Amino acid sequence: MSRLIDKKLSRRRFLGLSTCTLATAVVGSQVKVLRALASSGDITAPVAGDEKNIFTTCGMCVNKCGVIARVKNGVIEKLDPNPNFIKSRAMLCARGNAGIKVVYDPDRLKYPLIRTGARGEGKFRRASWTEALDLVAKNLNEIADKHTRAGVMFASTEGTYQDHFFNQLAECFGTPNTVRHPTLCLSSNIQGFSATFGTNPTPDVLNADYIIMSGANRSEALITPDSIDLLKGDGGRRKLIYLDPRFTKTAAKADKWFPIKPGTDMAFILAMIHVIVTEELYDHDYVKEQTVGFDKLISHIQQYTPEWAEGETDIHADAIRRVAREFAMAAPKSVYYHGRRSSFMSNDTQMRRAMAILNGIVGNWDTKGGMIPNSGIKLAKHDYIAPWYDDVPDRIDAGSVSFLSEKDGSWPVVQERVLAANPYPIKGMMVYKQNILASVPDRAKTLKMMEQMDFICTIDIAMSDTAWYSDVVLPEATYLERLDPIESLGGIVPVAVMRQPCIEAMFESKPNLWIMQELATRFGEEVAEQFNFTMEEYIQHQVKDNPAILAALQEKGVYFDRTEPVYGTTRGKKLKTVSGKIEIFSQRYADKGLDPIPVYTSPETIPAGKFRLLVGRHAIFTHGTTANNAYLHEIMPENTLWLNTKSAAGQGLTNGMLVKVKSPVGEETLRLEVTDKIRPDSVYMAHGFGVLSKGLSNIYGKGGCDAALIETRYCPISGNAALHETLVEVVPA
Amino acid sequence: MKTKRYAIVLDTHRCIDCKACTVACKVENNVPLGKENYRNWVGADPLRGSYPNLGESYTPSQCQHCSNPPCAHVCPTSATTVSPDGIVHVIDHKCIGCKYCMTACPYNARYYNEEIEAVDKCTFCTQRIQVGRIPACVETCPTKVRVFGDINDPNSEVSQLLAENPSRVLKEAQGTKPNLYYLI
Ligand code: SF4
Numbered sequence A: 001m002s003r004l005i006d007k008k009l010s011r012r013r014f015l016g017l018s019t020c021t022l023a024t025a026v027v028g029s030q031v032k033v034l035r036a037l038a039s040s041g042d043i044t045a046p047v048a049g050d051e052k053n054i055f056t057t058c059g060m061c062v063n064k065c066g067v068i069a070r071v072k073n074g075v076i077e078k079l080d081p082n083p084n085f086i087k088s089r090a091m092l093c094a095r096g097n098a099g100i101k102v103v104y105d106p107d108r109l110k111y112p113l114i115r116t117g118a119r120g121e122g123k124f125r126r127a128s129w130t131e132a133l134d135l136v137a138k139n140l141n142e143i144a145d146k147h148t149r150a151g152v153m154f155a156s157t158e159g160t161y162q163d164h165f166f167n168q169l170a171e172c173f174g175t176p177n178t179v180r181h182p183t184l185c186l187s188s189n190i191q192g193f194s195a196t197f198g199t200n201p202t203p204d205v206l207n208a209d210y211i212i213m214s215g216a217n218r219s220e221a222l223i224t225p226d227s228i229d230l231l232k233g234d235g236g237r238r239k240l241i242y243l244d245p246r247f248t249k250t251a252a253k254a255d256k257w258f259p260i261k262p263g264t265d266m267a268f269i270l271a272m273i274h275v276i277v278t279e280e281l282y283d284h285d286y287v288k289e290q291t292v293g294f295d296k297l298i299s300h301i302q303q304y305t306p307e308w309a310e311g312e313t314d315i316h317a318d319a320i321r322r323v324a325r326e327f328a329m330a331a332p333k334s335v336y337y338h339g340r341r342s343s344f345m346s347n348d349t350q351m352r353r354a355m356a357i358l359n360g361i362v363g364n365w366d367t368k369g370g371m372i373p374n375s376g377i378k379l380a381k382h383d384y385i386a387p388w389y390d391d392v393p394d395r396i397d398a399g400s401v402s403f404l405s406e407k408d409g410s411w412p413v414v415q416e417r418v419l420a421a422n423p424y425p426i427k428g429m430m431v432y433k434q435n436i437l438a439s440v441p442d443r444a445k446t447l448k449m450m451e452q453m454d455f456i457c458t459i460d461i462a463m464s465d466t467a468w469y470s471d472v473v474l475p476e477a478t479y480l481e482r483l484d485p486i487e488s489l490g491g492i493v494p495v496a497v498m499r500q501p502c503i504e505a506m507f508e509s510k511p512n513l514w515i516m517q518e519l520a521t522r523f524g525e526e527v528a529e530q531f532n533f534t535m536e537e538y539i540q541h542q543v544k545d546n547p548a549i550l551a552a553l554q555e556k557g558v559y560f561d562r563t564e565p566v567y568g569t570t571r572g573k574k575l576k577t578v579s580g581k582i583e584i585f586s587q588r589y590a591d592k593g594l595d596p597i598p599v600y601t602s603p604e605t606i607p608a609g610k611f612r613l614l615v616g617r618h619a620i621f622t623h624g625t626t627a628n629n630a631y632l633h634e635i636m637p638e639n640t641l642w643l644n645t646k647s648a649a650g651q652g653l654t655n656g657m658l659v660k661v662k663s664p665v666g667e668e669t670l671r672l673e674v675t676d677k678i679r680p681d682s683v684y685m686a687h688g689f690g691v692l693s694k695g696l697s698n699i700y701g702k703g704g705c706d707a708a709l710i711e712t713r714y715c716p717i718s719g720n721a722a723l724h725e726t727l728v729e730v731v732p733a
Numbered sequence B: 001m002k003t004k005r006y007a008i009v010l011d012t013h014r015c016i017d018c019k020a021c022t023v024a025c026k027v028e029n030n031v032p033l034g035k036e037n038y039r040n041w042v043g044a045d046p047l048r049g050s051y052p053n054l055g056e057s058y059t060p061s062q063c064q065h066c067s068n069p070p071c072a073h074v075c076p077t078s079a080t081t082v083s084p085d086g087i088v089h090v091i092d093h094k095c096i097g098c099k100y101c102m103t104a105c106p107y108n109a110r111y112y113n114e115e116i117e118a119v120d121k122c123t124f125c126t127q128r129i130q131v132g133r134i135p136a137c138v139e140t141c142p143t144k145v146r147v148f149g150d151i152n153d154p155n156s157e158v159s160q161l162l163a164e165n166p167s168r169v170l171k172e173a174q175g176t177k178p179n180l181y182y183l184i
């Protein structure tokens, strides 16, 4: 039996502000109603209505761009970019503009639903919030009684700003099993760069003269401000070298595109290091004073000649030499850009380590145009006390990989271990806006994992595939209907943002905090007490040491304490690594039995008739969450399978035909796009299609699902999924 | 003061084909959804070369607000007119839906809007200009491909760009005298 350890709840109260409310901050000058044309009698005079322009933040992707919502008579008419929002250089992308269709979407979840048919059958009945929440609490408590509290897992997305409350509830409920997105995204980057620099820095794209990108498709996988700054070359000084098996829109903007063989980027990087070291092009003083293990690197890279790398990468040795020399010449204003999604192959952490080492030896650390440690805006933290249950075991994925993130876990490992009930069963699942059926590799396996659950509850705004397979579905208010906490967006020039409700939440949708509070009440007094605050109080507390933040947010929709980067604050100082220096040689890795300097291994050879399946982002959709949006759907109604022109001819396949893509774990049917924009040994499909949920009416039945094809493989160091290790066959459908 | 002559100058080298301008326009101007109706669009020019030597560029486009607009010339009801600042308009209640203008436009800039039962097209977001704002496509663009302004004002950004850089207009030979200028 679980036992609540008797712990004094000496919570540092941040309350006592219960009377405060935040008046909605509207843009200073009201936009006047247009009458000019009306005066000519040519158009009908627009009716003046109650018009407000409200500062808020986009919620369509990770960037969280500043938005001014134009609201008239309680209806959001248009989302405009906030001109003060320096991080996004005052823009809104296609998704940001399409955000109003998240609110006004006939497919939206409108009220709580309880499943009545079989899982996946899509039969639900409308329920009251009370009934639905009672059912959730009852099920979770029963599972906890049977399997300890670790028997329930909490999976959440990020960026809603309210995910904190969801994770707080997980902790207060007493489970160690929270799973978040990093291992489907960037955890190997964080690991590889942190192991080298003690932190994961940001490349100073705006000021770099020479940028190399490996697959970080910045003109499509938009990251602010990098995607924008990449095109801001001053007088053409900027040079962009782009490596990708696909000719993406970033390739179209690059000075040179190399269609590198997938999975061989590390060979390219090691050969660059070889050239820079053997030709003594590195920053001698910096390397001597600020790095450890350079001597070991010298002997280590002897084998990695450009000629050797040519055989691995399909990039000419001369080209590798030239790029290496140019990179070193441009240093310290040169960066090997590491990007975000780093879930390429299972050696990804070591590949990122190699990138970090290359950056390190040219001395670009914390200097203009180089690799800059992030800063953030300081906000007061909300303290809470999670009850302690002494029978709760460690995380289910504990010990599976060398460096597991305590809060994020590793999705591929969790999926496998839950299925095997190893080392213990997990029978309940709470999901907050994470669409695991579209994002975790091997959808069939994820479905099995869900099938063995006694209970699944999903909180979302639309009927995602994951919601479709849940027992209780709870409708959250959308990002344009919520008051969300202040969030610091770290970077070279950090900003703080918040969301204000532009309209009242429609239907019966509720903000996550309200849902968490209701569940907390049902989990007992101790838990409820941790949620005893309003959003206004929470926000006031966040700015208690710096009220200027809230004032700026109300006045300009964004807070920043500087508009220009500050360089060199950590240069020559002790870094957060064990040695305090840049670790070319990692003793920490050596102690764990890992290669202390990255060692290259070749990817599996692709047999004739097979192709490597590549996935990637583009500028129209965010992962598996926006393809059903009416504006975006119109631009991209389905996904296609890219296949190289010569390869298609060799297989007798023609453009536009339906093809079956078969992998060891799944089979998907979609249309073929025959193109020169991809290597002959690879195929590519965009993410977000081939859905299971009939509740996504625009895209149901359209295209294929990449997650249904990708095998579960992961990086043994970071636990990051390896999304490019699957080989597929392509045949006419 | 000289009358205004509004124009857009585009630096297509900066365009990443992200479609922000297209979606912003549709929302701003209530362009019907799901019917292939657009006031502006972005086209990928034909792929240059063959694997592995490739090049691709992207060209955003819309009504060119021609100084010699063939659409206005063919309109039997004068529903298409040019305002003093050079913006080509369709007065929807005068439009009888004959679509002559759609045929006459060399840029394919017009569509028939079933919701308002009139031909519709880009207006440089007149409703925004009137309150001192710039068109939605110009404002939202991540890389700021478009610059909007008055080419009759020699100090405007558009005038400066056109003075400092070579540019071209689309289908010049048609004699339409477009007011969208593409930097070369
Ligand atoms: S990049 Fe686009 S989707 Fe992402 S936050 Fe900015 S506007 Fe929204």
Ligand code: SF4
Binding pocket: B014, B015, B016, B017, B018, B019, B020, B021, B022, B042, B060, B140, B141, B142, B143, B144, B145, B146
């Ligand atoms: S918003 Fe700008 S970059 Fe994007 S497609 Fe339009 S013109 Fe091109």
